[in-house]
Amino acid sequence: MQVVFQITSGEQDAQLSMLGQLNNLLKYSDDKQTRIAVEVVVHGHAWNLLLADGNPLSERVGVLHARSISFIICQNTLNSRQLQPGQLLPFVKVVPAAIAHLIERQQAGWAYIRC
Numbered sequence: 358m359q360v361v362f363q364i365t366s367g368e369q370d371a372q373l374s375m376l377g378q379l380n381n382l383l384k385y386s387d388d389k390q391t392r393i394a395v396e397v398v399v400h401g402h403a404w405n406l407l408l409a410d411g412n413p414l415s416e417r418v419g420v421l422h423a424r425s426i427s428f429i430i431c432q433n434t435l436n437s438r439q440l441q442p443g444q445l446l447p448f449v450k451v452v453p454a455a456i457a458h459l460i461e462r463q464q465a466g467w468a469y470i471r472c
Contacts, residue, residue, distance in 0.1 A: 359394040360468040365401030372406050375472035376417050400431035400455035404438055407445045422448050431455035
């Protein structure tokens with residue numbers, strides 16, 4: 358199973374909801390003893406989810422990363438917010454354009470979840 362989550366909301370409630378969905382998915386995968394690949398693609402106003410400093414959700418994101426969830430951010434979002442990759446959690450990957458990455462994943466057969 359392969360799934361890509363997209364989040365664009367900077368609202369903490371939306372981000373917490375997505376983190377809960379990710380935990381539920383991992384529990385399901387564990388219960389079924391199935392392998393799963395999960396990516397979270399962050400862009401738009403959701404950039405704050407991946408900040409290293411001053412981020413109340415950074416510990417939760419780190420725990421999910423430790424359970425093999427990949428977190429990806431859009432370079433265009435970084436540019437528009439004048440952010441540098443060094444300001445992000447150390448495991449965050451940067452892609453040139455989130456929208457293109459999402460399209461590529463969907464074309465490759467990944468399930469798509471918009472949060």
